[in-house]
Amino acid sequence: MRTLVLNAGFEPLAVVTFRRALALVLNGKATIVEIVEDDPVWGIGVRFDRPSVIVLTRYVKIPYGRLVPVTRRGVLRRDAHRCGYCGQAASTIDHVVPRSRGGEDSWENLVACCLRCNSVKGNRTPAEMGWRLGVTPRMPFGPSWAVRGLERTVPAWEQYLAPAVAA
Template sequence: MRTLVLNAGYEPLTVVSFKRAMVLVMNDKASVIEHVEGDPVWAGRSAYERPVVIILSRYVRMPSSRRLPVTRRGVLRRDAHRCAYCGKAAATIDHVLPRSRGGGYSWENLVACCLRCNNIKSDRTPQEMGWMLQNAPLPPRGAPWIVRGAERGRDPRWEPYLALAA
């Protein structure tokens, strides 16, 4: 079971384990906003609700630019594991402007690509091949990308809080 953590201003920060959420609540560093009905957690003589969403007692300052690091896994996830050129299942990534021609390792220059298209394209640009990108490669945005851990197994009770981050 995982728990969504909100900053004191109600903006979503991250997703933590149930155990970490309970430690924050028991140490009065957070309060439970949403919880699982029934089945409390007993600690000594106290009963605590099982947290689904907690809010921190003190505001945690976050950097204004939460730029996501570029990773192979992130590029594939952003492009839904679909080739940017043919639309088939993608397992590799491709530099739109090849590295040998000055193409960098950035969200704007990397796309998901199937092995066949990657081999055919080789060290050329899509324009030289006469190919079109199906989607413009942009940095990912939205709550699942901003809130660390929210991409897998989202609880429906988190949705009203994650909508604030989008």
């Protein structure tokens, strides 16, 4: 069970486990905004509502100049799990400029790729293959990328994430 954590100004901050969210609420560091209906947690003689969204009682300053770290999961998410060459479902990533030719592990050099295109391309550049990239690889930006742990959303979170996703 996951819980969305909002800053005191209601900006999305992170997604945490239910246990961490309950600890924040019980210690007075957060309040519950939304609960998961019909799924309480029982302690010894105590019933706790399972939080779906909580808001911190104090504002936490976040550095906005923070770079998004390059990860395989992040590249697939940025490219919507679609191959940068043929547009089919992608499960791997590919270096546009191969590492053996000086290509780096950077947002600008990595694209999501299907197994077929990755195997055919091998150690060549798209220009050598006569291929064109369907996307322009770049570092993702916006508040939705600053929310730690947000890979899939819950419908109850949409109203809190809408400004972040639209940016």
